[in-house]
Amino acid sequence: YHLGSKTLWGLLGGYFVGSDDVVNGYILKDCLLISPIVETKLGPLGVKFGAHTILAVSDARPTFLDVYGVGLDEQVFNEFNAAAFVQLAVDMADVAGLQPKQVVIEAQVLYSMGGALIDGYKSWSSVIGDVAGSLGYVDSGNLLVAVRPTVELMPGLTAEVAAGMLMYMGSESSETQDIFVDLGSTYEITQQAEVYVEFGMVLA
Numbered sequence: 001y002h003l004g005s006k007t008l009w010g011l012l013g014g015y016f017v018g019s020d021d022v023v024n025g026y027i028l029k030d031c032l033l034i035s036p037i038v039e040t041k042l043g044p045l046g047v048k049f050g051a052h053t054i055l056a057v058s059d060a061r062p063t064f065l066d067v068y069g070v071g072l073d074e075q076v077f078n079e080f081n082a083a084a085f086v087q088l089a090v091d092m093a094d095v096a097g098l099q100p101k102q103v104v105i106e107a108q109v110l111y112s113m114g115g116a117l118i119d120g121y122k123s124w125s126s127v128i129g130d131v132a133g134s135l136g137y138v139d140s141g142n143l144l145v146a147v148r149p150t151v152e153l154m155p156g157l158t159a160e161v162a163a164g165m166l167m168y169m170g171s172e173s174s175e176t177q178d179i180f181v182d183l184g185s186t187y188e189i190t191q192q193a194e195v196y197v198e199f200g201m202v203l204a
Contacts, residue, residue, distance in 0.1 A: 007040040015057075030058035046096035051084040052116055081114030085121065100154045108145040108161075108164075124148050124162035127181040143167040156188040157162035179203040 001104040003058055018029025037050040085108060090104040110121065115189075124146050146164025162182040189195065 001151065007038065007157050009036075009038045009040075011036045030185075031055065032057055044090055046087075046089040046091075048087040048089075049085070051082065053080075053082040054116070055080075079114050081110040083116035085110035085112070099152075104150045106148045106150070108144070108146050108148075111116035111141065112143075113141040123166070124164065125166075126198050127182070127202050128166055128178055128180055141169045150162075157185070159183075159185045 013035075014033035016031040016033070018031075025029065032055045033052075034055070035050070035052040036052040037048075039048045041045075059183055076184065077192040087106065087108040089104060091099045091101060091105045094102045096103075108124070112121075135154065144164060144166045146162060148160055148162040150158055150160040160183075161185070165177055165179050180200060180202050182198060184196065184198040186197075187195045
């Protein structure tokens with residue numbers, strides 16, 4: 001965390017040692033994980049950026065067929081894979097003289113290529129769920145673009161509308177796209193308890 005600029009940044013690194021025991025071992029073996037993240041504010045604009053990749057270090061790694069007895073006889077994460085996202089947020093209190101968090105507008109773009117893993121990323125859609133990768137051996141990609149305004153209707157009660165598009169690109173399936181809309185509302189009963197209602201649909 002950089003106190004002077006109020007920028008939060010980090011770099012996650014990991015190494016999957018795995019096991020030579022393919023029956024009781026783990027499918028990720030001899031792979032290096034690299035994942036940077038940055039969160040900062042540029043004037044009234046809040047910015048979040050994150051990325052992720054897993055690199056194969058050794059060719060002596062098990063396949064799905066080795067470990068589970070089914071699936072592809074091919075090592076995972078052989079090909080280059082990467083995922084990255086950018087999220088932008090503007091609190092209209094910073095530009096229009098409103099109360100803080102009375103109106104907040106957010107936008108995001110995410111792209112995943114080569115089956116890069118994405119865990120815990122929020123797509124803002126209750127229907128399509130969160131985008132996930134396919135273990136790095138598929139020549140495929142996912143592109144997500146979405147916007148989400150949130151309005152405080154009264155103290156403790158907020159409403160939000162999220163809309164976006166998720167495109168599936170790759171050789172395993174034909175290129176398709178889903179257009180989604182989500183409606184949600186949250187009521188904060190106390191600082192420790194809230195009620196949340198959400199309705200989502202896919203239009204195409």
